[in-house]
Amino acid sequence: MIYTITFNPSLDYCIVVKDFKTGTINRTVREQIYPGGKGINVSIVLKNLGMPSTTLGFLGGFTGDEIERRLKEQKIRTDFIRVPEGMSxxxxxxxxxxxxxxxxxxxxxxxxxMxxxxxxxxxxxxxxTLVLAGSIPAGMPENVYQEILRTLEGKKIRTVVDATGALLRNVLSYHPFLVKPNHHELGALFDVKIDTKKDAAVYGEKLQQAGARNVLVSMGAKGAVxxxxDGQILEKDAPGGTLVNSVGAGDSMVAGFLAGYEKYKDYEKALWYGLCAGSASACGEGLATGAQVEKMLAEKI
Incomplete structure (x- = not known):
């Protein structure tokens, strides 16, 4: 079973406003509401790709009720912990x-x-498999990712970390199965600017040297590394398309990679799955659907 943790779930209110101006009334031309948070996004895309998962994390208030309702409506298994005060x-x-x-x-x-x-x-x-993704809310210890991986050490549980800064750096010594920084996040770890796949490979290798088993660096329209x-450095261009909405694209890549790896046990095919899922989300109004990903995959695998 795949489990995802979202420490700080949300309701994402996505709106389109024509010619937004401050200091006056603006009206939407289109609006949608989604359950959000990086781990939740991973679970949604996994479900769309035919792979079940369980969402873990914390919910509070009426917004927490709505997040859970919408996930159950999509037939996604939830096992959240209710917070007595405050709201998601x-x-x-x-x-x-x-x-x-x-x-x-x-x-x-x-x-x-906790x-x-x-x-x-x-x-x-x-x-x-346990997917740790995203930021942590107020009051939570800053080493929480590290502590979770420490408690799971030796249990042969596959861990995936999609986080930034110290949250990512501090887990590397616990040998996560996969880490997925984007090129901006990877550059920030080493105080450099990363624009090319060659640079991404150089600094991604440093994460491997620090303990990560596999490193997936997403680079937006440029693809991924x-x-x-097992020593491979795989570089692929993105399938293409016009950017519509970048929200959830990186999470979709994680889900696609996991789905592809489970299906093929092959890293190159898993990379294609990840790229196609990420592109499908980036080039559409919502998160990637199975049909969208399969259409892109038909040209790649």
Whole structure:
């Protein structure tokens, strides 16, 4: 079973506004509401690709109720922990020529809620996969990713980390199966600018040297670079298409990679799955569907 953790889920209110102006009334021309958060996005795309998963994390208030309702409506298994105070956040994603995001803070997570999460993680079995993705809310220890991987050490659980900065750096010594920084995030780790696949491979290798088994560096329209634990450096261009919505594209790549790897046990094909899923989300209004990904894959695998 694949499990995803979203520490700070959200309702994503995605709107399109024509010629947005500050200091006056603006009206939407299109709007949609989605359950959001990086781990949740991974679970949604996995479901679209025919692969079940369980979403873990924390929910609070009426927004938390709506997030769970919408996920269950999509037949996605949930096992969230309820937070007694506060409410799950609402994130506003606005397109008006350019994309603008306003993200809420979310509730404070207490020690009791964290203890309950560790109890759930203790039930994971050999062969399971755990995806840790995204930021952490206020009140949560900054080393939480590190502590989770430490508690799972030696249990033969496949771990995937899609995070930035110290959250990513601190887990490398626990040998996660996959880490997926984008090229901006990878550059920030080493205080450099990464524009080419060659540079991505050079600095991705440094993450392997620090302990990551496989490193997938997403580069937007330029594609991706995958450094595998068996010594391959695979570079692929993106399938193409016009960018419509970048929200969830990286999460879709993670889901596609996992689905492809489960299906083929082949890193190159898993990379294609990831790229096609990421592109399908980036070039559409919502997260990648199975039909969209299969259409792109038909030309690649």
């Amino acid at each position: 956040r609402i994130n506003v994603k606005m397109r008006s020529g350019v994309e603008t995001e306003i993200n809420g803070s979310g509730p404070v997570i207490g020690t009791d809620e 203890s309950r999460l560790y109890e759930k993680l203790a039930l994971l079995k050999e062969g399971d 995958l450094l595998t634990e």
